[in-house]
Amino acid sequence: MMTNNEEFEDIKEELKKIVKQKGLKYTEQREIVLEVLLNATEHLTAEEIYNEVKLANPDSNIGIATVYRSLSFLEEVHLITSITFGTDGKKYESNTKKHHDHLICISCGKIVEFIDEEIEKRQDKIAKDNGFKVTSHVMQLLGNCKDCQ
Structure with missing residues (x-):
């Protein structure tokens, strides 16, 4: 979907700025989760994001709980959005697309x-x-x- 390296760098800088403003530590895990969503061609569940992370970064030690925490943070700071499916959970997408x-x-x-x-x-x-x-x-x-x- 996005794949433009310059756009990704801009969004990554925005993430760094937000993390700094909140007094938090910048983590590679958040960046990796965000990158998966920026490049996704469809809405993804947390489990699908986790599988993409493990596929793209087999040596990383990112667990499913870290993916959930990263998604929660990224949604809180409006870099991603989610659609809730009641008891079936959520599906996520990046906030970089035109309103739809x-x-x-x-x-x-x-x-x-x-x-x-x-x-x-x-x-x-x-x-x-x-x-x-x-x-x-x-x-x-x-x-x-x-x-x-």
């Missing part, structure tokens, strides 16, 4: 990203009509994909 919304199949878990300018305009109008200034929003449409209908 999601169609989520409740049967197989398939996620389709979409952008609809008309929906965006309607949301802005609705907010304005009600005296709101939108700072962020998430739209997830749940249903069954054509394969699961």
Whole structure:
């Protein structure tokens, strides 16, 4: 997805800056987890991220608990986002893509990203009509994909 080395370096510098501001130690583990998500072509579970980390870095001693902690931190500082699947857990993606919304199949878990300018305009109008200034929003449409209908 991203693979542009210059973009990755910029995001890595942003991560270093955030970690420093929070008075925390910069860890290679967070960087590795972030890199997996930046290069992912789909939304990944923590377990899938862990498997990618182990595949790309077989000599690393990163455990699944470290992956979960890294994901939690990266989401807290808004470098990644997640979609919750109730008892089925979460799937993660990087925050580097243009704003988009999601169609989520409740049967197989398939996620389709979409952008609809008309929906965006309607949301802005609705907010304005009600005296709101939108700072962020998430739209997830749940249903069954054509394969699961």
